[in-house]
Amino acid sequence: MTRASIDPELKAALAVVGGVFPPTINLAQIPFMRISYASPPREELFSGRELDVSDFELPGYLGDTISASMVAPIGAAAQPLPTVLVFHSGGMMFGDRFSGLDTAIQWVEDLGIRLITVEYRLAPEHPDPIPREDCYAALAWVDAHASELGVSRIALAGASAGGGLAAGVALAARDRQGPKIACLLLDYPMLDDRGLTASNSEFDGVGVWDRISNETGWRALLGAQVGTASVSPYAAPARATHLEGLPPTFVCVGTAEIFRDEACDFASRLWASGVNAELHVWPGAFHPCDIFASHTAISRGMIRTRIEWLRRMLID
Numbered sequence: 001m002t003r004a005s006i007d008p009e010l011k012a013a014l015a016v017v018g019g020v021f022p023p024t025i026n027l028a029q030i031p032f033m034r035i036s037y038a039s040p041p042r043e044e045l046f047s048g049r050e051l052d053v054s055d056f057e058l059p060g061y062l063g064d065t066i067s068a069s070m071v072a073p074i075g076a077a078a079q080p081l082p083t084v085l086v087f088h089s090g091g092m093m094f095g096d097r098f099s100g101l102d103t104a105i106q107w108v109e110d111l112g113i114r115l116i117t118v119e120y121r122l123a124p125e126h127p128d129p130i131p132r133e134d135c136y137a138a139l140a141w142v143d144a145h146a147s148e149l150g151v152s153r154i155a156l157a158g159a160s161a162g163g164g165l166a167a168g169v170a171l172a173a174r175d176r177q178g179p180k181i182a183c184l185l186l187d188y189p190m191l192d193d194r195g196l197t198a199s200n201s202e203f204d205g206v207g208v209w210d211r212i213s214n215e216t217g218w219r220a221l222l223g224a225q226v227g228t229a230s231v232s233p234y235a236a237p238a239r240a241t242h243l244e245g246l247p248p249t250f251v252c253v254g255t256a257e258i259f260r261d262e263a264c265d266f267a268s269r270l271w272a273s274g275v276n277a278e279l280h281v282w283p284g285a286f287h288p289c290d291i292f293a294s295h296t297a298i299s300r301g302m303i304r305t306r307i308e309w310l311r312r313m314l315i316d
Contacts, residue, residue: 163189254285
């Protein structure tokens with residue numbers, strides 16, 4: 001099989017990523033990944049940043065308590081600001097509410113908005129529907145407490161597994177007549193448990209998050225249901241039969257990663273459904289290069305393009 005090549009600058013950066021995030025992950029590696037992909041200490045993450053960070057708890061799925069954090073500009077208090085509710089990456093199995101969120105925290109600095117990040121529960125200990133329903137419950141709670149939190153309108157965002165969760169929550173909000181979502185930001189989203197695309201098999205053992213890793217994540221989340229007709233589109237949004245009524249959506253993906261084709265297909269279906277969608281396919285980008293190699297030219301372009309879209313959607 002001919003494989004899309006990785007950008008030379010990114011390829012050099014990728015050489016040091018493998019010790020933190022190997023290309024192939026199986027269930028036995030989950031304990032290691034929960035250490036490796038954990039966020040840095042809070043004081044390191046926010047060092048030198050003029051931001052207020054507050055932690056709180058809210059009711060998740062079936063009322064069970066989950067944690068969340070709000071990041072806001074210094075002195076914002078309860079001033080109404082656009083707010084991005086973000087769901088972290090980690091294949092549904094690892095990560096925490098600040099994992100991979102360094103560039104998302106930058107949105108608060110550059111745009112003067114709020115960021116709320118959610119500690120949804122992880123598979124396989126907490127299989128579907130718990131992670132996605134934790135995220136939906138967080139959206140509903142934030143919407144219900146918008147005035148006291150200082151939330152003027154709500155956007156949803158997520159990368160990889162978090163992107164799939166954000167898309168699923170947006171579908172559920174539409175179908176349940178739930179909170180209004182201003183816009184939806186999907187970075188290289190994990191959308192389809194069926195693994196049917198060409199790119200799904202193109203990168204075995206290459207980059208970050210290959211076919212085996214993807215199968216591991218979906219199996220942890222869905223168990224024996226994976227690949228069957230019983231899987232909910234809220235869990236695997238690529239299965240949604242219609243996408244009408246979703247908010248303006250940003251989709252970002254690299255050419256050198258397994259989610260390339262399903263992300264592009266999702267964007268095409270958004271257009272066909274009349275949704276205002278913007279698709280960026282970055283040549284030679286691996287999954288998720290902007291987190292692991294933010295200094296490279298392509299990653300800087302990804303970060304800049306994303307924040308300018310958010311500016312148009314939430315500020316201008």
